[in-house]
Amino acid sequence: MTPRHAYPPLTLRATGLVCGRGGIALTAELAFSVTPGQCLLLRGPNGSGKTTLLLTLAGIVAPLDGSFALDGSDPESGPQLHYCGHRNAIKPRLSVTENLAFWATLNGATGITPEAALDEVGLGALADLDAGYLSAGQSRRLALARLLVSHRPLWLLDEPTAALDLEGHDLVTRLLDRHLDMGGFAIAATHDPITLPDPARMETLVLGARA
Amino acid sequence: MTTFRAMLTRELQLALRGGGDMLTLVLFFVIVGAIVPFAVGPDRVLLARIAPGVVWIAAFLAMLLGLDRLFRPDHDDGSLILLRQADLSLGGVVAAKLIAHWLVSALPLIVASPLLAVLLAMDLDAFWRTLLSLLLGTPALAAFGAVGAAVTVSIRRGGLIAPILIAPLSIPVLIFGAGAITGTQSGAALLFLAALSLMAVALAPFAAALAISSAED
Secondary structure (H helix, E strand, O other): OOOOOOOOOOEEEEEEEEOEEOOEEOOOOEEEEEOOOOEEEEEOOOOOOHHHHHHHHOOOOOOOEEEEEEEOOOHHHOOOEEEEOOOOOOOOOOEHHHHHHHHHHHHOOOOOOHHHHHHHHOOHHHOOOEHHHOOHHHHHHHHHHHHHHOOOOEEEEEOOOOOOOHHHHHHHHHHHHHHHHOOOEEEEEOOOOOOOOOHHHEEEEEOOOOO | OHHHHHHHHHHHHHHHOOOOHHHHHHHHHHHHHHHHHHHHOOOHHHHHHHHHHHHHHHHHHHHHHOHHHOOHHHHHOOHHHHHOOOOOOHHHHHHHHHHHHHHHHOHHHHHHHHHHHHHOOOOHHHHHHHHHHHHHHHHHHHHHHHHHHHHHOOOOOHHHHHHHHHHHHHHHHHHHHHHHHHOOOHHHHHHHHHHHHHHHHHHHHHHHHHHHHHOOO
16 A cells, blocks of 8 residues: 655645636636645636636746735745646657656655556556557546656646546546545546545535626 | 756657657758858858858757757647646756757757868868867857747747847857857857857756746746
8 A cells, every 4th residue: 555645734725816817817816725635626617717726826827816825835845736737748759657757756756656656547557658659548647647656735636537437537536535645635627526435525616607 | 966867868868769850950950051062152262261150050050940849849748837846946957958958959960060061171170170169159059049949938839939039149159159260369269159158058047947937838
């Protein structure tokens, strides 16, 4: 079994956060907080700002207004989050293992080994294949494996189940559940229902709801 | 340091497995040099006189050609967002990319430069100085190129804008580069070239990292 890894007790707190692209606000003022062991699900129609909110929290897009902070984080300790976006950031000319091992080194190999991570996401048999030959679902699994090789407390997942089969949905649920067990927390934008075994851990934030 | 080495290894692996990219640059470099005798006529004296400038223009153009490879693939497949969350600072990422870029796009040109020297009827003395000036000057070209590529990475078709941005910056490199081959004070020109390269290589990673992190994806 994976070793327990206790994260420092962090809280993501957003106050009056307005996200938007190109100067156009996509979300109303958002206020939420996510604590260890919690998963915040973002829901809402296309274009309601789910991805923008995740990119804002990842520091890629500047918020239009308001602020957010990771309370309790040590400013010395480097990046605290994994972002898993629409694009899988996979190099087709490198093998599956090379792709994963690179990110393990670059993000700090604090998690399970790349081999174990590949077995976990069901790509163990394809380790030496060029990643360019992977199907969309398999690429997604490889992107998810990246979350496992380096431990970081906050996961920002954008449509984690996109292109995945039914077993893949279970995989995402399993990985999320284990991540929360270890004291991590996550924000996931999704259209698919993700049901964790313990519903108390899930909260839902609906974006773009017309009042 | 392990992260830096991993980044460098990955860049080199990607470039070397890219198939013909490197060869294309070298061929481009040689061809630009090779068409000049056809354009100006087979006058050996004239050719030998303009050869330094031709070599430097060919090198400049060939290095521009490879620029788009520096950040665009990582931007397009989403890697650049993840690189911004890596343990290695973005400046470190750019520095590793810059070194790899020089190794795969400038070093092959330097290796191929004897071919150009023959085509342009250079004498042996001028050839050695060409080699030295390319070795000292191309890091500056690569560094300016990295800044240009970083500034334009989030612009669609930015690959065409980057050369226009960095051409003015590269003028001193061309002046001293060609001057180091022909000039009467080629020693001083070489020193200037080395100074330009050192300064550009030291500052470019920070400038490029700033450009990337301030560009909204």
